[in-house]
Amino acid sequence: xxxxxxxxxxxxxxxxxxxxxxxxxxxxxxxxxxxxxxxxxxxxxxxxxxxxxxxxxxxxxxxxxxxxxxxxxxxxxxxxxxxxxxxxxxxxxxxxxxxxxxxxxxxxxxxxxxxx
Amino acid sequence: xxxxxxxxxxxxxxxxxxxxxxxxxxxxxxxxxxxxxxxxxxxxxxxxxxxxxxxxxxxxxxxxxxxxxxxxxxxxxxxxxxxxxxxxxxxxxxxxxxxxxxxxxxxxxxxx
Numbered sequence: 001x002x003x004x005x006x007x008x009x010x011x012x013x014x015x016x017x018x019x020x021x022x023x024x025x026x027x028x029x030x031x032x033x034x035x036x037x038x039x040x041x042x043x044x045x046x047x048x049x050x051x052x053x054x055x056x057x058x059x060x061x062x063x064x065x066x067x068x069x070x071x072x073x074x075x076x077x078x079x080x081x082x083x084x085x086x087x088x089x090x091x092x093x094x095x096x097x098x099x100x101x102x103x104x105x106x107x108x109x110x111x112x113x114x115x116x
Numbered sequence: 117x118x119x120x121x122x123x124x125x126x127x128x129x130x131x132x133x134x135x136x137x138x139x140x141x142x143x144x145x146x147x148x149x150x151x152x153x154x155x156x157x158x159x160x161x162x163x164x165x166x167x168x169x170x171x172x173x174x175x176x177x178x179x180x181x182x183x184x185x186x187x188x189x190x191x192x193x194x195x196x197x198x199x200x201x202x203x204x205x206x207x208x209x210x211x212x213x214x215x216x217x218x219x220x221x222x223x224x225x226x227x228x
Contacts, residue, residue: 035218041220042205042218042219042221043160045215056215091160097214107160108159
């Protein structure tokens with residue numbers, strides 16, 4: 001497809017389990033972002049990849065969160081030993097390199113994570 | 117600290133009226149601002165953007181106004197339609213890179 005895709009769309013997991021969330025960005029977009037959105041809240045920045053540069057991990061809330069981007073395309077966000085407070089919608093976005101040159105972020109539909 | 121916030125969490129308007137959604141930001145170094153629309157169950161969708169060297173920008177039925185003196189951003193929607201019902205977020209970019217800081221959102225409800 002032409003847009004950002006994410007999988008799964010919904011994930012229910014038990015507290016303490018690990019989860020992996022996947023993001024397929026728009027082809028040609030070198031920048032990829034992960035955000036977290038709690039119910040009724042705004043978007044919380046988690047991590048940002050730009051080409052081959054070191055990712056900006058400044059938004060990751062704890063060392064239980066990590067993300068990879070393989071081959072400059074698909075990204076996986078991993079949450080280890082999930083906690084109930086991790087329940088949220090996890091959104092992925094991609095963009096062209098320069099946000100000031102038409103590089104607005106295009107968002108996927110999100111993965112709704114529920115930790116029971 | 118840096119923050120982007122919205123004055124009104126919920127805005128109800130009559131169909132056909134104009135809507136104004138406001139946003140306050142605290143970082144005077146921010147050089148780029150975006151408005152996003154998020155419908156229920158979907159990811160945010162880009163509406164319009166504005167750079168800090170501008171004070172107004174118009175799109176189709178939407179206008180963004182930037183007042184750097186008071187660090188205020190607004191989104192105006194003309195002739196609001198039921199399809200405009202959504203949560204609207206403002207976001208700002210500060211410094212290098214593409215990282216955006218999002219506000220908490222305003223729920224726009226269009227009444228028939």
